[in-house]
Amino acid sequence: MKKTLIAATAMMTIMGSATFAQTIGASIARFDDNFLTVMRNGMVEYADGLDGVELQVEDATDDVAKQLDQINNFIASGVDAIIVNAVDTSATQAMTAAAEAAGIPLVYVNRQPINVDDLPDNQAFVASNEIESGTLAAFEACKMARAEGLAGGASAYILMGQLSNQAAVQRTKDVDDVIGMDMCNFISIIDRQTANWSRDEAQDLMTNWMSSGEPFDIVFANNDEMAIGAIQAMKANGMSMDDVIVVGVDATQDALVAMQAGDLDATVFQDAFGQGEGSVDAALALARGEDVDQKVYIPFQLVTPANLDEYIDRN
């Protein structure tokens, strides 16, 4: 059913029979990213439920140039609004300029464009405030470490996401900021390396770290997949997950299951579905010529074993 709907939508958009409806073109950085998939599904399902809204979603396959081409193609086929989940957040100037020249509203979703502070009137940014996520997770780890009596000194590893990605840079900086606070400065970082958001790479990296035999108390991961990879590596090495604090970001289902099992200590829920819906809403409002807040923030929420049940079906 959903498949035929998507196919039908795509067909109609191709044939340009958009005279009777609002058409939105969306370019998503990657289709194979778990989080972005939940967000994309939020957009598609929300648009499906609205009368007279057609949404065409394209995969930019992590290619900046391709994304700009897709936007220009949307402009050429005369869509009413464009949604962009930027591949590279520093390359958004050209996209803003292209849409502005054509007079078509544009909404950036999830990833903050570099020109976020000087967007034209008919452009907006919908996301969660990235500073919250890393800070929430890191601070929770700090509190847990204190509660476990580690305030005399604790050592930690940081698993970083893709180094070219703003969220990875920001979340890592959040950890640094948190352990710079008086309350948390008992934590020292042994090493920080990238595992490219991937569970497999995190598993190998963690095993490499453990092979040096250096004791550690905390693992900060920029996302849940890497946190799970680290957990799998530690378990394979015979470590008890009670002896180490592991925190991630995203609250994916796999992560919540790991939390149920007592392996993961904290993660942060980013409302992917809500961001998808919010971006469609903002796009439609801008297409109708309404005033929209230029920065729409969907809040992050801390997930711990205490409130785990509320989130189990959300992402």
Next chain:
Amino acid sequence: MAQQSDGIGGLKYDKSKKAWPNEFNIFIALILIVAIFEALGQILPYMNGQSFLFDTQDRFDTIFNEARLRIIILQVAIIGIISLGVTQVIISGGIDLSSGPLVAATAMIVMSFAQTELVNGNPNPKAVFGPWAFDLPIIVPIIVGLAFGAMIGAINGTFIAFTRIPPFIATLGMFLICRGIAQWWTRGQPVSFPTEAYAWIGSGMMPVIWFILLAILCHVLLRYTVYGKHTYAIGSNEDAARMSGINVKRHKVLVYMIASMLAAFAAIVLSSKNLTAQSGMGLFYELFAIAMAVIGGISLTGGRGSIIGTVLGAMVFGVIQSGFTYVKLDAYFQLMAMGAIIIGAVVLDQWRQQRAASRS
């Protein structure tokens, strides 16, 4: 001045430059790289005199840091399995770019047949099929995976052998098709929570055991069977192979099928090791698999190379990767250093080959 003697027909040759097997050079390079990291551990002030391969903290029974030895090989075992197939393809004069995405597609499909019904006592939140697909015997996902791999390999091989499009193009197309299949299968959603039996395939050091077993198998295949002789023959001179009565087309299809089945098996091990399948898996695996074979002394023009070389090439990768973490090399420099080492290895090998050629 090296000692000169008279060769056949009055040609001069230098006895002291008698060629030794190429694999020996790679082995020496491997030891050199280990020695460099070992030295860095002593020189760099923040390392506190830690050792790379040896146990200085008395954590293990032997003199070695066994944990490090294990991870060095464990982290390359899965790409190593792919590399065994890529090696055969390259020896036959071809190339296979589709293996990375094939790993992702196979993992997604296979994992859907390996899911368990209950996770922490709750229904599996990632179920792909209905109840019939829960807790199937382990042989089902394995057969599905190998069959899928064989199919993709047969398609690759058939197009290359019968339509004569270059292998680079055929497998590049398959690269995109497989990534597409991986994403389409569950619309980008990961597939997680396999049965315990399935989780065993890639648990602990199992990936290494599979890698070693398959490496021995492939070595015997290439070295001691008709299949191997034909593979080298086709890679060295396809026309000559055809005229000497080898069914080149059929053999090429077979080589690509074996390569894709190895990649499919790697996908089974990978998804089992990670307890999940994701459409973004296997990123750059095809390139790393080719790079392992290249460092292992394979010739991209075909006809030259060996499984032993490829296994050593994989070891070089493992040592470098662990070494980087060991010396805490800044994450930003790791890719650059890795690229430089790959280029350096090939330049050295070229230089050695030219020297060997000018000698004969």
